[in-house]
Amino acid sequence: MQRLSQSPTDPAFVQDPYAFYDRARAAGPVVFWEDYNLPCVFGFAAANQILRDRRFGREIPEDKRPPVAPHTAPFYAIEAHSMLELEPPRHKRLRGLVLRAFTSRRIEALGPEIDSLVDDLIGKLPEGPFDLLPAFAETIPVIIIARLLGVPEEMKDQLLAWSHAMVGMYQAGRTRAMEDAAARASTEFTAFLRDYVETRRQRPGDDLITSLIGAEEAGDKLSTDELIATCILLLNAGHEATVHAIGNGVKTILEAGGPKDWLAPDKVEATIEETLRFDPPLHMFTRWAYERIEVMGHVFEPGDEVAVMLGAANRDPSMWENPSVFDPGRPAKPNLAFGVGLHFCVGAPLARMELVRALPKLFAACPDLRLAGPADYAMKYHFHGLEQLIVQR
Numbered sequence: 001m002q003r004l005s006q007s008p009t010d011p012a013f014v015q016d017p018y019a020f021y022d023r024a025r026a027a028g029p030v031v032f033w034e035d036y037n038l039p040c041v042f043g044f045a046a047a048n049q050i051l052r053d054r055r056f057g058r059e060i061p062e063d064k065r066p067p068v069a070p071h072t073a074p075f076y077a078i079e080a081h082s083m084l085e086l087e088p089p090r091h092k093r094l095r096g097l098v099l100r101a102f103t104s105r106r107i108e109a110l111g112p113e114i115d116s117l118v119d120d121l122i123g124k125l126p127e128g129p130f131d132l133l134p135a136f137a138e139t140i141p142v143i144i145i146a147r148l149l150g151v152p153e154e155m156k157d158q159l160l161a162w163s164h165a166m167v168g169m170y171q172a173g174r175t176r177a178m179e180d181a182a183a184r185a186s187t188e189f190t191a192f193l194r195d196y197v198e199t200r201r202q203r204p205g206d207d208l209i210t211s212l213i214g215a216e217e218a219g220d221k222l223s224t225d226e227l228i229a230t231c232i233l234l235l236n237a238g239h240e241a242t243v244h245a246i247g248n249g250v251k252t253i254l255e256a257g258g259p260k261d262w263l264a265p266d267k268v269e270a271t272i273e274e275t276l277r278f279d280p281p282l283h284m285f286t287r288w289a290y291e292r293i294e295v296m297g298h299v300f301e302p303g304d305e306v307a308v309m310l311g312a313a314n315r316d317p318s319m320w321e322n323p324s325v326f327d328p329g330r331p332a333k334p335n336l337a338f339g340v341g342l343h344f345c346v347g348a349p350l351a352r353m354e355l356v357r358a359l360p361k362l363f364a365a366c367p368d369l370r371l372a373g374p375a376d377y378a379m380k381y382h383f384h385g386l387e388q389l390i391v392q393r
Contacts (some may be wrong), residue, residue, distance in 0.1 A: 001028065003091055004024055006024075007035055008035060008173070009173040009379065014233055014377050014378075015019075018315060021042055021315065024042045024350065025043050028081075029046045030306075032033035039308065040306065040307040041201055041307070041309060042312035044313040045316075045318070047308045048313070050306060051341045055293050057342075060288060062310060064305075065290070069179075071179060072179050072182070075153065075169055075183055075188075078104055078190065087364050091343075093220065098230055102211075104122045107349050114144060117140060118357060118358045118362070119138070124362060125366070129372040130390070131390055132390075133389050138343040142160055143236060146171075147207075148208050148350075149234070150205050150352050166293065167380075168181060168182050168380075171380050171381065172381045188226055188233075193227060193232070240281070241345070244282075244384060245337075246300060247385055248384070250359065250389060251279075253271075253275065255326075267358050270332060276322070277315075277337060278314070280311055280335070281383065284310065285310060288303070289303065289306065290302060296342055310339070369391055369392070369393075370388050371391060374388060379380075
């Protein structure tokens with residue numbers, strides 16, 4: 001196993017991680033990334049195998065769990081009930097209960113609301129150069145998630161602040177200040193939702209929180225702590241990923257000289273999948289080995305951790321021809337932007353629907369949209385989203 005070094009906080013790497021990914025992929029199916037002190041897989045086949053293999057999982061083995069620092073306890077108290085960090089049987093139970101409330105019918109019913117919100121935001125876009133992220137990309141997912149949950153959408157700025165602070169715990173090079181901010185956000189978000197859940201128990205509404213309260217399988221229900229963790233996961237993971245997907249997608253289309261006919265009704269879904277493949281919002285997802293497992297000639301022992309590099313896997317030349325080229329017309333193949341297997345993103349259908357509905361409307365209303373300033377990626381690796389997207393109508 002070759003060892004490579006590349007700081008994940010190096011500004012040049014953050015702006016373009018794909019050159020390192022290509023180098024690492026060429027070094028072998030499993031490569032040791034010294035800066036993370038982890039073996040990593042950068043190719044599609046190995047990534048797909050690990051994500052699908054139930055012998056790998058998200059839940060940290062008992063003997064590998066580090067002690068929780070007191071100042072981070074509020075954050076990890078939520079993580080302890082998050083299905084993202086759990087394995088069966090508890091993961092199966094939680095995901096099953098959530099999917100009883102977070103149904104495809106409920107997601108599809110949001111379509112007209114997304115259309116109306118997008119039209120309203122487009123009507124408010126300024127004429128001069130402006131940042132599309134706060135004006136459009138950030139607003140759509142947070143308001144839709146708020147409406148879905150039944151949380152007042154006037155709280156969107158507070159929800160965004162809590163979300164940004166909490167996801168800082170996953171970023172490379174996190175600091176004590178970031179940990180303190182995440183703990184405060186966790187405490188405040190939990191307190192708000194605990195009160196809100198109790199309100200909904202007394203006065204049910206037509207929203208996801210009410211449905212989650214009532215979700216039942218064989219007499220089993222979500223506890224209040226599980227319900228709170230689920231709501232926070234849906235907001236944080238759903239919002240962060242969708243904002244980055246919208247921003248990265250618009251940037252990609254503009255830099256490729258689009259949108260041409262790429263967003264026509266019969267082509268828009270393929271185009272959105274290509275934007276997700278080409279520049280996905282999340283680049284790394286880790287797993288733990290629970291048994292002795294061989295992957296592409298490398299043996300993982302029980303308790304070994306491995307990083308699956310989603311952004312690198314999506315540009316594997318053994319899977320896609322000319323993978324560094326944005327090509328909406330390429331043959332359809334599954335990509336790993338939202339993961340695969342047991343932990344496939346539960347909010348992926350909603351994120352895809354938001355993209356499919358929002359981007360055609362944006363470019364139809366702004367046919368001359370163009371980049372008018374920096375489109376730099378934020379220093380938040382392993383998330384991969386823009387700091388700003390300055391455009392001109």
